[in-house]
Amino acid sequence: MYQTINSPVNYGGLTLKNRIIFAPTSMGVPTQEWLARLQRIARGGCAMIILGDVPVLPHGFGPSLYSKKGFALYRQAAELVHAEGCLLCAQLHQSDSDFKAMLKYLPGFLCKKITADELRARLNDAAGPLVTRMSRRKIEKITRAFGEAAVLAQKAGFDMVQVHGDRMCGSFSSDVFNHRTDEYGGSAENRARFAVEAVSAVRRRLPDMPIDYKLAVRQASPAYGRAGVAQAELAVFVPLLEKAGVTSFHVTLADHCNLSDTIPPASHPAFGAEGCFLHFCDEVRALTRCPVCGVGGLTDPDFVEAQLAAGRVDCVAMSRQLIADPDWPRKVAAGQAGTIRHCVRCNRECLGGMMAHRGVHCIYDQNERKS
Numbered sequence: 001m002y003q004t005i006n007s008p009v010n011y012g013g014l015t016l017k018n019r020i021i022f023a024p025t026s027m028g029v030p031t032q033e034w035l036a037r038l039q040r041i042a043r044g045g046c047a048m049i050i051l052g053d054v055p056v057l058p059h060g061f062g063p064s065l066y067s068k069k070g071f072a073l074y075r076q077a078a079e080l081v082h083a084e085g086c087l088l089c090a091q092l093h094q095s096d097s098d099f100k101a102m103l104k105y106l107p108g109f110l111c112k113k114i115t116a117d118e119l120r121a122r123l124n125d126a127a128g129p130l131v132t133r134m135s136r137r138k139i140e141k142i143t144r145a146f147g148e149a150a151v152l153a154q155k156a157g158f159d160m161v162q163v164h165g166d167r168m169c170g171s172f173s174s175d176v177f178n179h180r181t182d183e184y185g186g187s188a189e190n191r192a193r194f195a196v197e198a199v200s201a202v203r204r205r206l207p208d209m210p211i212d213y214k215l216a217v218r219q220a221s222p223a224y225g226r227a228g229v230a231q232a233e234l235a236v237f238v239p240l241l242e243k244a245g246v247t248s249f250h251v252t253l254a255d256h257c258n259l260s261d262t263i264p265p266a267s268h269p270a271f272g273a274e275g276c277f278l279h280f281c282d283e284v285r286a287l288t289r290c291p292v293c294g295v296g297g298l299t300d301p302d303f304v305e306a307q308l309a310a311g312r313v314d315c316v317a318m319s320r321q322l323i324a325d326p327d328w329p330r331k332v333a334a335g336q337a338g339t340i341r342h343c344v345r346c347n348r349e350c351l352g353g354m355m356a357h358r359g360v361h362c363i364y365d366q367n368e369r370k371s
């Protein structure tokens with residue numbers, strides 16, 4: 001049973017011991033708890049953990065690869081995860097938030113004239129002018145930093161890097177946000193240039209490093225997502241990214257909409273079903289020979305096995321399911337799938353906990369605390 005899930009795979013040059021990856025998930029918990037959570041997830045048997053939002057520039061949010069303390073923390077995370085027989089991938093992230101715009105809205109937010117949701121929406125809208133007006137010097141500085149950060153990530157012990165194709169790469173990719181008239185705007189080829197240069201910077205510095213790309217897809221009908229790559233433009237972006245050095249694609253819905261679209265609850269009108277974004281994988285599959293990883297609402301071992309066995313995807317990534325039960329892979333391998341605590345996609349304590357600044361948790365943790 002679950003033969004494919006439990007079989008190794010070559011994922012862009014890296015051998016994964018099985019097909020389960022922990023999707024990039026910022027946790028918003030104190031450092032020691034964060035390390036313990038990573039260790040726990042690794043112990044549960046997944047093949048690789050993708051660490052969400054590792055900043056590419058020295059001064060991003062979160063621990064910095066460029067500081068002694070941040071580097072040591074990432075190294076510690078790699079050691080803990082490796083000791084459990086799990087690999088570690090750094091999601092290289094460049095925010096597209098315009099912090100000057102944020103300062104403008106801060107007084108309104110602090111005196112509660114602007115809600116957190118309104119602030120987020122205004123910041124999202126500010127990504128358009130930010131990428132449209134960005135100087136070439138700044139573009140070069142950021143894309144070069146993807147290479148620099150990747151070198152540091154490898155030194156810290158990461159086995160792979162993932163270029164975050166949403167946020168800054170996604171806003172450059174999107175004709176909703178990017179209104180430039182130079183070689184970084186206009187045609188799909190030009191809008192792909194920022195992401196291609198970010199990937200190339202990694203490849204130049206690390207000729208052998210596997211590079212995963214978080215390919216954020218904008219759905220045409222019904223329309224979802226504002227940044228990222230429009231479905232109709234995948235045929236331009238995917239080959240260009242592959243040529244630049246991408247060795248695998250992690251495929252999902254594009255952001256800059258509601259977070260509950262990219263992290264959809266079971267009640268979502270379009271993405272409530274198991275494997276809600278796999279139709280994007282089918283499109284990417286037809287355009288590349290690189291391995292493809294699906295993500296989004298994957299919880300049921302029978303369903304996951306069927307998708308893998310049919311060759312629809314090479315791997316699957318799970319965020320909420322491994323928050324709800326980190327032992328999902330171990331249980332599936334041991335013939336104990338019946339004891340899995342299934343994520344019900346309620347978003348109450350994971351996304352809900354993140355939004356309320358109390359850290360990412362699960363309703364099952366609360367039940368455990370009560371009993």
Ligand SMILES: Cc1cc2nc3c(=O)[nH]c(=O)nc-3n(C[C@H](O)[C@H](O)[C@H](O)COP(=O)(O)O)c2cc1C
Pocket residue numbers: 023024025026027052053091164214252262263264295296297298317318319320321350351354360
């Ligand atoms: C609490 C939380 C934090 C997340 N943080 C990140 C992140 O830092 N970077 C990222 O690319 N995706 C992030 N995601 C999105 C997940 O990687 C994943 O794409 C999404 O949750 C859908 O997968 P799932 O149904 O298995 O949860 C986060 C998701 C959750 C629930």
Ligand code: SF4
Pocket residue numbers: 320321323324342343344345346347348349350351361362363364
């Ligand atoms: S709170 Fe737990 S069960 Fe609910 S969606 Fe989040 S991880 Fe899944």
